[in-house]
Amino acid sequence: MGLLSVLEGPNSDFIPSKSPDINLNVEINIPSLLSNMLQDGLLKELPRGYLCPEYTRPTVTYDEYDESVLTDIPVIDLGLLNCGKPNAGNILLGNLQRACEEWGFFYLINHGVPKSHVQAMQKQARQFFSLPHHQKRRAHIPGQRLGYHSMQPTTTPSPSLHWSEGFTMKGLAGHVHCSEFATRIWPQGQEKFGFCDVVEEYTKSMVGLEMKLRDLIIESLGVDSKHFKQYCNPSFSSLHLNYYPTCPQPTNVVGMGAHYDMGFFTLLAHDDVGGLQVQHGGKWVNVKPRSDAFTVNIGDMLQALTNGRYKSIKHRAVVNESRERYSIAYFLSVNPRLDLNPAPELVDEQHPRLYKPFTFLDIYTSVRNKHLDELSRGAQVLEFLRASS
Numbered sequence: 001m002g003l004l005s006v007l008e009g010p011n012s013d014f015i016p017s018k019s020p021d022i023n024l025n026v027e028i029n030i031p032s033l034l035s036n037m038l039q040d041g042l043l044k045e046l047p048r049g050y051l052c053p054e055y056t057r058p059t060v061t062y063d064e065y066d067e068s069v070l071t072d073i074p075v076i077d078l079g080l081l082n083c084g085k086p087n088a089g090n091i092l093l094g095n096l097q098r099a100c101e102e103w104g105f106f107y108l109i110n111h112g113v114p115k116s117h118v119q120a121m122q123k124q125a126r127q128f129f130s131l132p133h134h135q136k137r138r139a140h141i142p143g144q145r146l147g148y149h150s151m152q153p154t155t156t157p158s159p160s161l162h163w164s165e166g167f168t169m170k171g172l173a174g175h176v177h178c179s180e181f182a183t184r185i186w187p188q189g190q191e192k193f194g195f196c197d198v199v200e201e202y203t204k205s206m207v208g209l210e211m212k213l214r215d216l217i218i219e220s221l222g223v224d225s226k227h228f229k230q231y232c233n234p235s236f237s238s239l240h241l242n243y244y245p246t247c248p249q250p251t252n253v254v255g256m257g258a259h260y261d262m263g264f265f266t267l268l269a270h271d272d273v274g275g276l277q278v279q280h281g282g283k284w285v286n287v288k289p290r291s292d293a294f295t296v297n298i299g300d301m302l303q304a305l306t307n308g309r310y311k312s313i314k315h316r317a318v319v320n321e322s323r324e325r326y327s328i329a330y331f332l333s334v335n336p337r338l339d340l341n342p343a344p345e346l347v348d349e350q351h352p353r354l355y356k357p358f359t360f361l362d363i364y365t366s367v368r369n370k371h372l373d374e375l376s377r378g379a380q381v382l383e384f385l386r387a388s389s
């Protein structure tokens with residue numbers, strides 16, 4: 001089979017290469033195709049653009065679990081809300097407060113989202129990413145953090161390409177715009193209805209859960225909720241599907257480089273293949289997927305609104321040689337045009353204001369571009385917004 005015919009379509013996104021890694025003068029930055037070509041022997045080596053510099057190379061492989069640390073990862077049980085036991089609600093709020101202060105990350109169990117909704121969404125993600133490349137590309141919108149990307153655009157610049165593909169849908173109050181994408185991907189097919197129905201059902205579940213969790217997080221801070229709600233009312237949310245194909249050199253690449261999520265918090269549904277790593281106490285920790293749980297990570301905007309009390313956590317995704325992986329991230333973000341100010345109750349003499357006022361939009365229009373190098377080396381964007389600098 002000729003190399004170009006592997007691209008299976010007229011519209012493929014190969015990029016002319018200055019120093020070709022393969023015989024033809026093209027470099028194909030599509031991890032799923034590269035993975036197949038490496039397996040079939042059509043390609044001998046990973047294209048150089050994917051190889052990590054030493055300092056970002058994964059040091060822990062995807063399934064090395066440190067049980068002693070795993071048992072420390074906080075577990076937040078929403079079942080405590082309705083269990084009828086006295087004081088259960090306060091126990092839940094205390095647990096949540098500690099999880100957000102000490103980790104910025106937790107497993108969320110008894111969350112009320114039916115397993116069937118998660119499984120249906122995972123099935124749709126698998127179906128979408130297994131389409132021929134030219135068909136997935138119909139959902140590609142150049143230059144935007146929206147739609148399908150074979151080169152994932154992440155908020156944090158990365159020194160190497162990510163070994164993953166992504167598909168982002170955005171919308172307000174959980175109404176993510178799905179049907180335009182679906183009609184482009186399947187102009188004649190019935191598949192579009194199935195896809196949109198599942199996305200709608202899943203996001204509806206996520207909105208319910210997101211609101212419940214948002215209110216609990218605010219309650220756990222013991223502050224007036226009005227201050228927080230102005231930033232996420234209506235909720236600015238997005239649904240992001242991740243696909244990590246198998247890779248023959250998993251310790252030389254990253255599925256998704258180290259980053260902090262920018263928003264309020266992220267609800268992540270995993271399949272049973274590990275790959276998420278979070279940084280805690282200076283070490284990378286592999287997070288074992290739990291089929292009964294979402295993982296939740298606090299984002300930078302919540303860190304700023306709480307004046308640094310709740311921590312955004314650095315995380316990344318690693319890949320492996322034998323099992324492809326899918327994850328579904330639901331991001332709750334903030335109104336991009338509002339100045340972010342901490343809750344007044346969280347600023348006092350002992351806790352002076354940590355960050356200057358800034359908007360979410362400022363990050364994209366100026367802050368990020370001024371600090372690309374530091375960010376690609378793992379810095380958090382909030383470091384450049386310190387009130388004292």
Ligand SMILES: O=C(O)CCC(=O)C(=O)O
Nearest residue numbers: 242275276316317327329
């Ligand atoms: O797939 C994962 O485990 C991580 C995904 C992630 O961090 C993201 O989509 O922001």
Ligand SMILES: [Fe+2]
Nearest residue numbers: 259260261315
């Ligand atoms: Fe993330």
